[in-house]
Amino acid sequence: MVDTKSQYLKIKSAVDIAIHEVLDSAAYINGKPVQDFTAALNTYQGSAHTITCGNGTDALQIAMMALDLQPGDEVITPSYTYIATTEVVALLKLKPVFVEVDPKTFCIDPVSVRNAITPKTKAIVPVHLYGHAAPMEEIMQIAAEFGLYVIEDNAQAIGCDYTFLDGSKKKTGSIGTVGATSFYPSKNLGAYGDGGAIFTNDASLAQKMKMIANHGQQTRYYHEMVGCNSRLDSMQAAVLNIKLKQLDDYTNARQNAANFYNNAFAGNEKITVPYVAPYSTHVYHQYTLQLHNVNRDALSAYLAEKKIPSMIYYPVPGHRQKMFSGFDLPPVDLTITDWLTERVISLPMHTEMDQEQLSYITENVLNFINN
Ligand SMILES: *Cc1c(COP(=O)(O)O)cnc(C)c1O
Numbered sequence: 621m622v623d624t625k626s627q628y629l630k631i632k633s634a635v636d637i638a639i640h641e642v643l644d645s646a647a648y649i650n651g652k653p654v655q656d657f658t659a660a661l662n663t664y665q666g667s668a669h670t671i672t673c674g675n676g677t678d679a680l681q682i683a684m685m686a687l688d689l690q691p692g693d694e695v696i697t698p699s700y701t702y703i704a705t706t707e708v709v710a711l712l713k714l715k716p717v718f719v720e721v722d723p724k725t726f727c728i729d730p731v732s733v734r735n736a737i738t739p740k741t742k743a744i745v746p747v748h749l750y751g752h753a754a755p756m757e758e759i760m761q762i763a764a765e766f767g768l769y770v771i772e773d774n775a776q777a778i779g780c781d782y783t784f785l786d787g788s789k790k791k792t793g794s795i796g797t798v799g800a801t802s803f804y805p806s807k808n809l810g811a812y813g814d815g816g817a818i819f820t821n822d823a824s825l826a827q828k829m830k831m832i833a834n835h836g837q838q839t840r841y842y843h844e845m846v847g848c849n850s851r852l853d854s855m856q857a858a859v860l861n862i863k864l865k866q867l868d869d870y871t872n873a874r875q876n877a878a879n880f881y882n883n884a885f886a887g888n889e890k891i892t893v894p895y896v897a898p899y900s901t902h903v904y905h906q907y908t909l910q911l912h913n914v915n916r917d918a919l920s921a922y923l924a925e926k927k928i929p930s931m932i933y934y935p936v937p938g939h940r941q942k943m944f945s946g947f948d949l950p951p952v953d954l955t956i957t958d959w960l961t962e963r964v965i966s967l968p969m970h971t972e973m974d975q976e977q978l979s980y981i982t983e984n985v986l987n988f989i990n991n
Pocket residue numbers: 675676677678701702704705747773775776801802803804814815816
């Protein structure tokens with residue numbers, strides 16, 4: 621599905637030098653690359669404050685801890701997302717309230733959000749799924765109306781631009797109260813290990829999140845609150861520093877691959893290609909199709925036979941996961957989420973796809989679908 625090896629080979633000399641510099645410096649934790657990368661990422665995001673941490677799941681958790689959410693507080697989130705989004709809600713003993721997504725964008729549906737609000741609602745967690753922005757303008761309006769926090773899960777969409785109705789633009793992850801992202805190797809800005817970051821424009825929240833990520837301390841050995849231990853290490857930061865400079869080119873490469881796929885599948889009534897809303901760019905963390913009257917398992921097996929990987933993101937939506945069974949959540953009817961879960965398939969998508977690979981994949985997909 622991804623080809624991180626070929627991507628590495630193109631930046632190998634710079635990466636190898638940067639890693640050796642970290643080895644020579646012996647500053648494995650909080651070395652200069654961490655400070656450099658944090659500053660560069662902050663500029664890239666156009667965010668007032670950036671805090672790096674251990675991974676994307678921690679980023680979401682630290683954000684929710686800093687917002688002082690209390691057990692039983694309701695957090696509205698899509699069911700159709702990677703489990704990390706809703707897992708941290710449950711871990712902090714908050715109540716996940718699963719809502720519907722828009723079948724075109726795969727992202728949280730504002731009408732469904734509005735209908736789910738109760739006096740106990742404290743936060744909304746929009747996920748910019750597959751690299752397309754959630755409808756942030758409407759989400760921010762709802763949040764302002766009801767006094768709710770917005771925690772953006774930007775793990776799949778770093779580099780995505782959101783355009784507001786007045787024409788102004790922001791990077792996803794820098795719109796809500798807090799944004800969280802991941803540098804897991806297969807993410808659009810991937811490290812060679814784990815990493816994550818948190819964005820906010822609120823100075824006191826930034827300070828608090830920084831403390832929480834560091835055992836609740838500002839001054840060493842003086843712990844003002846319960847925190848955790850979550851750090852981006854110097855080697856990952858050194859790698860990310862190099863890759864951040866390539867991020868827009870990487871995004872272009874993904875968009876070119878998506879255009880190739882879109883052209884090949886255009887007009888095929890059994891395939892719906894990814895939609896791009898007027899307010900969002902698409903950074904194609906995944907290239908995900910919706911199939912109509914196609915035996916998905918058989919397609920997947922056919923592709924596997926031809927050595928073409930494909931994946932189902934995600935086979936079981938949050939509201940159907942066993943892990944939430946002890947949470948006494950009211951039953952929800954998420955028809956669109958269930959419908960999508962049964963029809964989506966993701967094709968290989970990365971920065972190193974060439975025309976030959978793309979032709980081979982699309983020909984085989986069409987071979988199966990048209991026969
Ligand atoms: C990858 C991902 C995360 C978690 O990131 P990790 O770095 O793996 O902890 C959270 N949310 C979404 C939507 C993701 O895709």
